[in-house]
Amino acid sequence: MKIIVDFGTALTLTCVDTHGEIKGVIIAPGVITSLNSLIGSTAQLSDIEMRVPKTVLGKNTEECMQSGVFFGFLSMVEGLIDKIKEELQEKVYVIATGGTGHIFSELTHKIDVYDRYHTIKGLRELYYKYKQENL
Numbered sequence: 688m689k690i691i692v693d694f695g696t697a698l699t700l701t702c703v704d705t706h707g708e709i710k711g712v713i714i715a716p717g718v719i720t721s722l723n724s725l726i727g728s729t730a731q732l733s734d735i736e737m738r739v740p741k742t743v744l745g746k747n748t749e750e751c752m753q754s755g756v757f758f759g760f761l762s763m764v765e766g767l768i769d770k771i772k773e774e775l776q777e778k779v780y781v782i783a784t785g786g787t788g789h790i791f792s793e794l795t796h797k798i799d800v801y802d803r804y805h806t807i808k809g810l811r812e813l814y815y816k817y818k819q820e821n822l
């Protein structure tokens with residue numbers, strides 16, 4: 688079983704079995720989408736440097752927001768991976784991709800590999816599959 692965690696505009700977790708069949712999907716707001724929404728919905732919170740803070744407890748507004756963004760989303764992803772494992776009772780191999788995926792893959796052992804071009808590779812596979820079938 689594989690889980691593909693896509694850190695894009697949306698944060699999606701797609702679970703695929705060994706036959707390539709989709710077992711189910713989770714869609715949540717993406718990291719930057721969520722941060723932009725927070726900034727846009729408040730008067731005093733402005734943009735932050737995209738940096739992982741040293742401690743989970745922030746001592747100024749920027750560190751507090753960095754903690755929420757990085758450790759918050761990290762905990763969500765780790766928690767969701769565990770919940771999928773629990774539900775399926777199977778070992779899973781976790782692949783991360785998408786805009787901010789490289790940052791999160793370095794923060795957890797629950798992600799096995801970061802593949803920046805995973806979605807594009809999938810589209811290429813589909814292109815050749817259907818091209819062959821239509822010949």
Ligand SMILES: Nc1ncnc2c1ncn2[C@@H]1O[C@H](COP(=O)(O)OP(=O)(O)O)[C@@H](O)[C@H]1O
Pocket residue numbers: 693694695696697717719720737784785786787
């Ligand atoms: N190198 C990067 N570092 C940090 N954030 C990025 C980077 N590249 C893209 N993003 C953010 O990731 C999101 C887009 O994700 P991406 O995987 O590129 O596309 P899609 O939304 O189509 O899956 C946007 O919110 C964008 O701001």
Ligand SMILES: CC(C)(COP(=O)(O)O)[C@@H](O)C(=O)NCCC(=O)O
Pocket residue numbers: 693694695696697698699714717
């Ligand atoms: C969940 C998504 C917004 C993710 O988009 P992404 O972050 O990859 O750009 C996109 O895959 C989507 O619009 N899915 C729709 C699925 C449906 O309507 O069933």
